[in-house]
Amino acid sequence: MSALAAENLAVGHGAARVASGIDLALEPGSVTCLLGPNGVGKTTLFRTLLGLLPPQAGRVLLGGEDIARLSRAAIARRLAYVPQAHAGAFAHTVLDLAVMGRTATLGAFASPGRADLAAARDALAEMGIAHLAERDATRLSGGQLQLALIARALAQKAGVIVMDEPTASLDLGNRIRVLDVVRRLADGGLAVLVSTHEPEQAFAVADRAAVIEAGGRFEAGPVTPLLTAERLSRLYSVEVVVEATPSGRRVVGRPARPR
Amino acid sequence: MRTATALVLLALLLLAAVVVAAGVGPYRIAPPDVAAAMLRRILGRPAEGPVDTVLFSIRLPRVLAAALVGAALAAAGAAYQSLFRNPLVSPDILGVSTGAGLGAVLGILLGLPVAAVQLLGFAGGLLTVATVAGLARALRGGGDVLVLVLAGIVIGALAGASISLAKVLADPYDQLPAITFWLLGSLSGVKAGDVAATLPAVLAGLAPLVLYRWRIGVLSLGDDEARALGVDVARLRLVVIGAATLATSAVVAISGVIGWVGLMVPHMARLLVGPRFDRLLPASVLLGAAFMVAVDTLARSAARIEIPLGVLTALIGGPVFVVLLARGRRRAAA
Numbered sequence: 001m002s003a004l005a006a007e008n009l010a011v012g013h014g015a016a017r018v019a020s021g022i023d024l025a026l027e028p029g030s031v032t033c034l035l036g037p038n039g040v041g042k043t044t045l046f047r048t049l050l051g052l053l054p055p056q057a058g059r060v061l062l063g064g065e066d067i068a069r070l071s072r073a074a075i076a077r078r079l080a081y082v083p084q085a086h087a088g089a090f091a092h093t094v095l096d097l098a099v100m101g102r103t104a105t106l107g108a109f110a111s112p113g114r115a116d117l118a119a120a121r122d123a124l125a126e127m128g129i130a131h132l133a134e135r136d137a138t139r140l141s142g143g144q145l146q147l148a149l150i151a152r153a154l155a156q157k158a159g160v161i162v163m164d165e166p167t168a169s170l171d172l173g174n175r176i177r178v179l180d181v182v183r184r185l186a187d188g189g190l191a192v193l194v195s196t197h198e199p200e201q202a203f204a205v206a207d208r209a210a211v212i213e214a215g216g217r218f219e220a221g222p223v224t225p226l227l228t229a230e231r232l233s234r235l236y237s238v239e240v241v242v243e244a245t246p247s248g249r250r251v252v253g254r255p256a257r258p259r
Numbered sequence: 260m261r262t263a264t265a266l267v268l269l270a271l272l273l274l275a276a277v278v279v280a281a282g283v284g285p286y287r288i289a290p291p292d293v294a295a296a297m298l299r300r301i302l303g304r305p306a307e308g309p310v311d312t313v314l315f316s317i318r319l320p321r322v323l324a325a326a327l328v329g330a331a332l333a334a335a336g337a338a339y340q341s342l343f344r345n346p347l348v349s350p351d352i353l354g355v356s357t358g359a360g361l362g363a364v365l366g367i368l369l370g371l372p373v374a375a376v377q378l379l380g381f382a383g384g385l386l387t388v389a390t391v392a393g394l395a396r397a398l399r400g401g402g403d404v405l406v407l408v409l410a411g412i413v414i415g416a417l418a419g420a421s422i423s424l425a426k427v428l429a430d431p432y433d434q435l436p437a438i439t440f441w442l443l444g445s446l447s448g449v450k451a452g453d454v455a456a457t458l459p460a461v462l463a464g465l466a467p468l469v470l471y472r473w474r475i476g477v478l479s480l481g482d483d484e485a486r487a488l489g490v491d492v493a494r495l496r497l498v499v500i501g502a503a504t505l506a507t508s509a510v511v512a513i514s515g516v517i518g519w520v521g522l523m524v525p526h527m528a529r530l531l532v533g534p535r536f537d538r539l540l541p542a543s544v545l546l547g548a549a550f551m552v553a554v555d556t557l558a559r560s561a562a563r564i565e566i567p568l569g570v571l572t573a574l575i576g577g578p579v580f581v582v583l584l585a586r587g588r589r590r591a592a593a
Binding site for chain 2: 047050051052071072073075076077079080081083088089090091092093096100101103104106108109110111112156
């Protein structure tokens with residue numbers, strides 16, 4: 001049974017359809033990359049998969065159960081969300097931010113206890129940012145904040161993690177660091193869904209890829225057969241080629257022009 | 260550990276403010292005598308002379324009312340700031356003060372007794388916020404903070420216009436001064452019975468905020484994130500609005516409209532204990548109570564006449580707020 005699955009899903013706001021015909025299955029221990037041009041509905045799909053937006057058709061299954069029938073806390077215990085990094089309105093410490101990941105496991109009237117703080121500290125350590133625990137989260141760099149938000153999702157101890165463009169606006173070092181984390185989480189047994197604007201990231205870390213094309217057509221499958229030069233060119237409305245480097249990595253770029 | 264220290268210090272500050280305030284007035288009582296009289300009362304010993312009479316029938320009811328007003332306004336302000344993810348929000352953002360004002364002004368206009376005026380003020384506050392929440396719900400399923408705020412502005416403007424109309428219609432020698440005084444806030448008419456009548460409503464308003472202290476903090480991350488973390492946002496938001504409105508309406512009914520406290524006190528408390536709501540709430544309650552006791556003492560002793568509370572809180576709150584903003588900007592720039 002898939003950790004998270006979409007069955008013939010159609011997503012959108014109100015009556016406006018954004019994308020449809022979505023069949024997707026996330027398996028434990030795997031990374032799935034979601035690609036699509038700006039504004040095509042990646043975030044709408046994510047919000048539907050997270051149960052934040054009701055599907056227009058079809059259903060989302062979390063561990064085999066229809067997500068529409070689960071309480072918010074029951075969903076949060078199995079499915080964690082890493083939003084795009086943004087500083088909040090209040091200057092929480094990194095540790096306080098991470099411990100908020102424990103909310104779904106707490107009683108309605110409870111505050112986090114020792115065990116929750118320990119779980120949050122463990123998550124920060126796993127992300128390599130234990131030394132930032134007492135720092136003000138609104139004053140972190142983009143990369144540090146992204147790692148803190150992933151730590152919060154880890155503290156949630158869910159089997160599925162959904163990340164919305166975790167490498168957006170990060171520098172090269174942080175991008176590589178976050179991608180390493182994504183791969184490591186999947187190797188540790190989690191099912192990870194990541195949206196990205198970089199097809200090369202899919203080639204580098206993903207087991208499967210999914211694309212939403214302009215007009216809302218959805219397709220998913222193994223990375224290399226799915227992300228052909230032809231499909232990527234169509235997807236982003238610009239002609240690109242996919243080339244393998246001598247080391248076997250795949251890179252995406254403009255076709256070479258004679259000088 | 261640092262939070263615990265700060266809370267103990269704030270509790271001592273409140274106690275000191277109460278003892279000093281209870282001694283200040285035309286009949287001065289030294290703080291040790293106040294403390295001794297209070298101790299006698301607590302231990303059930305017989306009263307001694309005029310000190311106890313002045314203290315327990317005149318001073319302390321008013322001082323306790325001030326503490327109650329400050330605590331409720333500050334707690335409601337802290338809750339609303341977390342709910343609206345904005346540290347510049349105050350308890351009257353959804354029109355509770357204006358609505359309570361309108362209710363009370365109508366009561367004065369109709370020549371009703373004081374208790375009925377208070378009840379109308381209380382009902383006006385609750386009704387206004389219920390209307391705002393209902394309007395927001397009708398407009399966009401109640402899910403949007405921005406729609407809620409806009410609805411608050413619209414209904415608040417309507418209530419404000421009605422208050423102005425009532426002032427025009429009021430008897431300028433009798434009713435108008437009463438209305439003006441009420442809209443500026445005062446505790447001069449407060450009796451022990453008012454405190455006893457208000458306390459249950461304030462406690463009923465504060466209890467959900469205390470119980471949901473952790474989740475209300477998570478709410479400040481934004482709707483989607485809070486929901487993804489397992490919080491039933493729509494329900495909790497309703498609970499917070501209801502609780503904060505109840506506490507605010509209850510105290511506005513006995514004190515009139517007092518601005519700035521709910522905006523400024525949570526800010527100061529945040530500087531002491533940080534932004535975590537489970538720590539911010541007790542700190543705001545204690546600091547708000549102490550602040551209001553101090554302001555009310557100033558209001559009744561600084562000049563020959565009573566200075567309206569709303570005037571004092573604005574005079575103090577405005578400059579303090581500018582300082583806080585400047586500090587915040589410097590910190591952000593550093």
